[in-house]
Amino acid sequence: MPLADISGYLEVLDSVRGFSYLETARGVLRRGAAGCVSNPREKPGYVKALYVIGAVKIPVGEGCSYTLEELGVYDIGGAPDMVFSSPLDLFTRGKPTPLVRSRLQLPGGVRLWLKLEWYNPFSLSVKDRPAVEIVSRLSRRVEKGSLVGDATSSNFGIALSAVARLYGYKARVYLPGAAEDFGKTLPRLLGAEVIVDPEAPSTVHLLPRVMKDARSGGLVHVNQFYNDANFEAHMRGTAREIFVQSRRGGLRLKGVSGSLGTSGHMSAVAFYLQSVDPGVKAVLVQPAKDASIPGIRRVETGMLWINMLDIDYSLAEVTLEEAVEAMAEVARSDGLIIGPSGGAAVKALAKKAGEGELEPGDYVVVVPDTGFKYVNLVKQLL
Ligand SMILES: Cc1ncc(COP(=O)(O)O)c(/C=N/[C@@H](CS)C(=O)O)c1O
Secondary structure, three states: OOEEEHHHHHHHHHHOOOOOHHHHHHHHHHHOEEEOEOOHHHOHHHHHHHHHOOOOEEEEOOOOEEEOOOOOOOOOOOOOOOOOOOHHHHHHHOOOOOEEEOOOOOOOOEEEEEEEHHHOOOOOEOOHHHHHHHHHHHOOOOOOOOEEEEEOOOHHHHHHHHHHHHOOOEEEEEEEOOOOHHHHHHHHHOOOEEEEEOOOOOHHHHHHHHHHHHHOOOOEEOOOOOOHHHHHHHHHHHHHHHHHHHHHOOOOEEEEEEEOOOOHHHHHHHHHHHHHOOOOEEEEEEEOOOOOOOOOOOHHHOOOHHHHOOOOOEEEEEOHHHHHHHHHHHHHHHOOOEOHHHHHHHHHHHHHHHOOOOOOEEEEEEEOEEHHHHHHHHHHHO
16 A cells, blocks of 8 residues: 555654654655655654654655655645534644734735634643643553643643643643743643742743652653654644645745744744745744743743754844734734734744845744733733
8 A cells, every 4th residue: 555544653753763854854845745665664764754744644665756745744624614523633623723814014025924823722822732742642651640740831731731631641730930820720720730839930940840740750741841742743733734824825935933932833833844945034032131921931041942953043032012012013903812922923023024134925923822811911011
């Protein structure tokens, strides 16, 4: 059978270490096609390369080649009637999240498109994607009823709390004192334990405590900051959707923009789109020195994928005030209330456009969540 279901080979995913398989993935994306392998189980890196670019099929045999479309990479949607058999089915087939042309006018012929990640059903954020990928893989080797947990700025904690229950696990989330109330309260509503450390200046400062609790037993640390399933979830999900939506929507994609917490989603989006077209620019936003924008950090605070992978990007600094200003600009131009990290990314793109660094064309900004969660934050700044 020349085209086999890739789902029959997924047990090999966990055996592939490191990032060398990404060179294969990059090559397939650049060629737009993949060749056959006689026995996929002997080529786990090849299986993983096709999996993370979103293939549904894997070509088995000798001397054949199939296009991305034939491999199912373009199958990003699945529910024309929006009827779902379960909450997880809603997450999986209620895709892609929308890609919306903004009416906001940026300088230099830069056309702004918003990728609305609040359409993910559990945390109303981009973080559902790594939560589902991490927990679904974990469920192949961790017994039901176990306690899973991680440090979080809010969204991942909600997503993990929701998804853990769907897979029969208990959840514990650790948050810094400065986290928004929604991040401390909603995991409790979802039945998770919540530990808030008022002394922790940021999310990553909680990691030693989480690791200590994991070492002393009783906690499975899912580790969003270093678990490659985070990056891979966004390759197969967020990045692939933008690739296919841009093609089908007739965009002249010239760049992407977004923010960094673990760097999982923007590393994947930049890597994937630059694999297809090396000319695609990546504008990444970071909070200005001493600024604090919920969910995101400065690159120098230490991140895995954005520093490990072959990704070409430029950085722009944004204050919280500028992020909220961009939230208001998008709200008043589009009627859409995006979150502060999405606002920061829009502002970063606008800055680069204003500096004449961007050629005319279409630019996709990933909007990680909705501004509805940040009323207390916004009202202080409006
Ligand atoms: C509102 C918002 N915007 C952007 C990001 C950055 O996304 P990644 O770079 O992680 O893909 C996040 C990440 N938040 C994580 C890690 S800090 C959490 O919720 O625990 C976020 O909550």
